[in-house]
Amino acid sequence: MATIASTSRARRPAGRDRTAMLGWSAANLVIVAVSLIPLLWLVSLSFKTPDTITDGRFIPRSWTVENYRGIFTESLFTRALLNSLGIAVISTVLAVGLGAMAAYAIARLEFPGKKLLVGLALLIAMFPQVSLVSPLFNLWRQIGIFDTWIGLIIPYLTFSLPLAIYTLSAFFREIPWDLEKAAQVDGATPAQAFLRVIAPLAAPGMVTTAILVFIFCWNDFLFSISLTSTERSRTVPAAIAFFTGASQFAQPIGSIAAAAVVITIPIIIFVLLFQRRIVAGLTSGAVKG
Amino acid sequence: MADIVLDHVTKRYADGQLAVDDASLAIADGEFVILVGPSGCGKSTTLNMIAGLEDISSGELRIDGKVVNDLAPKDRDIAMVFQSYALYPHMTVRKNMGFALALAKRPKDEINRKVEEAAKVLDLTEHLDRRPAQLSGGQRQRVAMGRAIVRSPKAFLMDEPLSNLDAKLRVQMRTEVSRLQNRLGTTTVYVTHDQTEAMTLGDRVAVLRSGRIQQVGTPTELYTRPATVFVAGFIGSPAMNFIPATIEEGELLTPLGAIVPDDRQRCLLDGWSGGGNRSVSGGGGAAGHRSLIVGVRPEHFEDAALESVRGRPGLRFTVPVDVLERLGSDSYAYVTLPGGRARIADLEELAHDAGTVDLPSGAEQVVARLHADSRIREGEKADLWLDTSRLHLFDPDTGQNLDESAAA
Numbered sequence: 001m002a003t004i005a006s007t008s009r010a011r012r013p014a015g016r017d018r019t020a021m022l023g024w025s026a027a028n029l030v031i032v033a034v035s036l037i038p039l040l041w042l043v044s045l046s047f048k049t050p051d052t053i054t055d056g057r058f059i060p061r062s063w064t065v066e067n068y069r070g071i072f073t074e075s076l077f078t079r080a081l082l083n084s085l086g087i088a089v090i091s092t093v094l095a096v097g098l099g100a101m102a103a104y105a106i107a108r109l110e111f112p113g114k115k116l117l118v119g120l121a122l123l124i125a126m127f128p129q130v131s132l133v134s135p136l137f138n139l140w141r142q143i144g145i146f147d148t149w150i151g152l153i154i155p156y157l158t159f160s161l162p163l164a165i166y167t168l169s170a171f172f173r174e175i176p177w178d179l180e181k182a183a184q185v186d187g188a189t190p191a192q193a194f195l196r197v198i199a200p201l202a203a204p205g206m207v208t209t210a211i212l213v214f215i216f217c218w219n220d221f222l223f224s225i226s227l228t229s230t231e232r233s234r235t236v237p238a239a240i241a242f243f244t245g246a247s248q249f250a251q252p253i254g255s256i257a258a259a260a261v262v263i264t265i266p267i268i269i270f271v272l273l274f275q276r277r278i279v280a281g282l283t284s285g286a287v288k289g
Numbered sequence: 290m291a292d293i294v295l296d297h298v299t300k301r302y303a304d305g306q307l308a309v310d311d312a313s314l315a316i317a318d319g320e321f322v323i324l325v326g327p328s329g330c331g332k333s334t335t336l337n338m339i340a341g342l343e344d345i346s347s348g349e350l351r352i353d354g355k356v357v358n359d360l361a362p363k364d365r366d367i368a369m370v371f372q373s374y375a376l377y378p379h380m381t382v383r384k385n386m387g388f389a390l391a392l393a394k395r396p397k398d399e400i401n402r403k404v405e406e407a408a409k410v411l412d413l414t415e416h417l418d419r420r421p422a423q424l425s426g427g428q429r430q431r432v433a434m435g436r437a438i439v440r441s442p443k444a445f446l447m448d449e450p451l452s453n454l455d456a457k458l459r460v461q462m463r464t465e466v467s468r469l470q471n472r473l474g475t476t477t478v479y480v481t482h483d484q485t486e487a488m489t490l491g492d493r494v495a496v497l498r499s500g501r502i503q504q505v506g507t508p509t510e511l512y513t514r515p516a517t518v519f520v521a522g523f524i525g526s527p528a529m530n531f532i533p534a535t536i537e538e539g540e541l542l543t544p545l546g547a548i549v550p551d552d553r554q555r556c557l558l559d560g561w562s563g564g565g566n567r568s569v570s571g572g573g574g575a576a577g578h579r580s581l582i583v584g585v586r587p588e589h590f591e592d593a594a595l596e597s598v599r600g601r602p603g604l605r606f607t608v609p610v611d612v613l614e615r616l617g618s619d620s621y622a623y624v625t626l627p628g629g630r631a632r633i634a635d636l637e638e639l640a641h642d643a644g645t646v647d648l649p650s651g652a653e654q655v656v657a658r659l660h661a662d663s664r665i666r667e668g669e670k671a672d673l674w675l676d677t678s679r680l681h682l683f684d685p686d687t688g689q690n691l692d693e694s695a696a697a
Contacts, residue, residue: 186392186436187392
């Protein structure tokens with residue numbers, strides 16, 4: 001947009017230029033508003049007292065942090081937060097670790113079945129997740145990993161590994177092959193060459209991939225709601241659905257809003273910190289992967 | 290330090306492409322050997338095989354008397370300088386140079402001492418704590434060299450280490466490399482496509498073409514006694530002129546005129562026609578109208594009017610001079626031959642590699658290097674003299690020098 005604006009400034013008289021700028025600003029404002037209002041509404045709800053929650057005002061008449069205090073005293077939420085964090089972190093570490101090795105092989109080696117592997121990874125990434133839910137539900141109960149961390153980590157890996165492999169192999173391809181040769185001649189084993197030369201150089205790619213995978217696992221609702229039944233392994237997005245109000249007839253809207261805000265915060269922090277990298281990672285995966 | 294022996298080494302890729310074909314080369318301890326050839330001739334593949342970065346399909350590679358075919362690069366104790374330098378971007382110069390020693394788990398103070406010694410030799414001391422990205426091309430090149438010498442390996446392998454430098458720096462680094470090698474006395478294999486580097490640096494030069502070693506010899510040997518048309522055309526700048534000739538009644542008929550062969554040449558011609566080629570030419574020795582290629586170095590021409598050549602035996606002829614380049618020390622005269630230049634497959638490849646294949650005039654021209662005193666002018670006819678005793682005679686079918694084939 002910046003380039004469009006600057007070229008138009010060069011060609012058009014000042015008045016029309018200003019109109020164009022105003023037009024762009026207005027359009028941007030609308031887009032930002034449309035995407036932010038639901039979120040802000042959520043924030044607003046989370047600070048409202050139960051009796052004002054349905055008053056339809058954007059800015060709460062009376063502010064309260066009771067909703068936040070409430071969810072953090074309930075084990076339903078705190079335990080779920082722990083589950084979410086644990087499952088997402090383990091999945092991320094595994095996905096990036098395994099994905100890095102697979103991506104390295106794909107980027108560097110010619111081996112039989114390479115195309116098949118890449119194609120398969122793409123296929124899995126496109127596979128409709130919902131169609132896996134009922135088979136997994138039955139399978140997990142049969143083999144006894146229903147409602148466990150591992151029971152969620154496995155499907156998360158299934159869907160995040162292709163993403164990791166695609167993003168990472170794009171990063172590995174950018175690293176000159178000569179560096180590995182140099183490392184080998186310098187006396188490094190292939191593992192040392194990878195760990196001491198290639199991995200540090202691919203670190204930005206690894207971080208990007210880690211964030212993308214983490215967000216995917218953190219946000220998942222489908223598998224969490226289907227493959228868990230108790231607090232033992234239920235993650236936050238699923239746990240929110242089990243919130244109850246103070247009484248049987250009170251809606252737990254305030255608590256839900258507060259919980260939603262709490263789990264959004266890590267994502268927002270990540271995105272703000274690694275904005276550039278995430279975009280680079282997404283596009284490099286998309287264009288060159 | 291060690292000697293390196295390639296014993297009938299062949300590299301065949303999985304797709305059947307033959308990159309190096311039966312290469313045999315013995316590199317003595319402390320020797321500086323150059324592998325030179327046009328792109329795709331297999332010189333880098335050969336180097337990678339010595340380094341262990343590529344497998345050897347058949348044959349044996351021995352370093353220091355030990356067969357190393359199946360040894361990993363790290364177990365061969367050789368250092369390599371890459372064309373791209375391949376410096377580790379995330380490490381400082383110090384770390385880059387000390388990486389191999391660190392991998393070998395040497396004590397820290399020893400690493401530091403060796404790195405600093407090497408840095409001093411290469412004038413890098415003040416850059417030790419910088420990253421490669423902060424260095425100039427020449428400095429990076431020196432770091433790459435430093436990384437190799439720090440380890441005092443058995444051998445240096447250099448893969449076109451100077452080709453990414455600009456012309457002036459390249460000449461400077463060329464002498465630097467030469468001095469370094471003299472000083473360290475480490476066996477060095479150096480790959481280049483630049484014949485000037487090959488001629489100036491090496492103790493011996495191996496000329497490669499499409500995976501085969503054409504000739505191995507000292508730079509002088511390659512220049513004065515090229516084994517094939519290819520070597521003759523590749524070594525020397527400006528390149529050797531190739532002129533088609535036919536043998537008729539004991540004389541060599543060329544577009545420049547008839548040359549009466551001297552004793553040496555007559556002996557070669559007799560030997561040649563007396564050999565297996567007789568049947569090809571269709572019988573009778575002297576009666577055969579057989580063709581061959583005559584190679585003439587530009588410096589074996591001279592302005593016939595000059596005092597230095599007056600009265601000397603040779604061929605005198607008159608041709609129009611298309612272009613005259615005066616360089617001060619001498620002049621290059623470009624003349625067009627009526628019959629055109631000799632065309633054989635080997636030469637086509639050279640021209641292709643040099644990018645001159647499509648030039649309309651370039652291929653038909655003969656270059657003569659004349660003394661600076663020459664009064665010859667561009668666009669006019671000039672009398673030139675050719676030292677016929679220095680001719681090279683080549684078989685047009687095999688590209689072999691008759692001299693070499695007679696000797697073999």
